[in-house]
Amino acid sequence: MWPVVLLVVVAVVETAIILQARATVTEAARAAVRVQALRGSxxxxxxxxxxxxxxxxxxxxxxxxxxxTDSLVRVDVEGRVATLFGTAVAVKGHAVAIEEGT
Structure with missing residues (x-):
């Protein structure tokens, strides 16, 4: 029974690592789109x-x-995150905004 419990704990930790990285690249895309949407950037x-x-x-x-394009700004961010066992998982995020002054 302990191996099953340990496997579940490892799976939960791996999932948390990947979801946190995915949230990070999405927030990175949001930050970039806010900067790019400003006039003169x-x-x-x-x-x-x-x-x-x-x-x-x-x-x-x-x-x-x-x-x-036209008055829209789209930023795509891709990256990789290392898991507990050393494998790298690709994560992606994007954000869209309207340019300032349009």
Whole structure:
């Protein structure tokens, strides 16, 4: 019975690690889209904001994509998070906002 309990505990911890990383990249995308939606901002500023948020967590290999079409800004953030057994799991997040002044 103890092996089953231990397996369940490990599965819960692994799930928590992945969900926390997913929330982090989503928040990184939100931070980047807020920066990019401001009038006069540059895409480099949005990428830096996303990387700063992702760096606060254990998310690695962060890739940020900023797209502006008409008056909409979309930011996609992808990264990887290491699990307890050393495997890396890909996590993705995105956010969309309307550009300021449109």
């Amino acid at each position: 540059h895409s480099g500023e949005a990428e830096a904001a996303a990387r700063d948020v992702a760096r606060a967590s254990k998310v690695t290999d962060v890739a940020v994509t900023v797209k502006t």
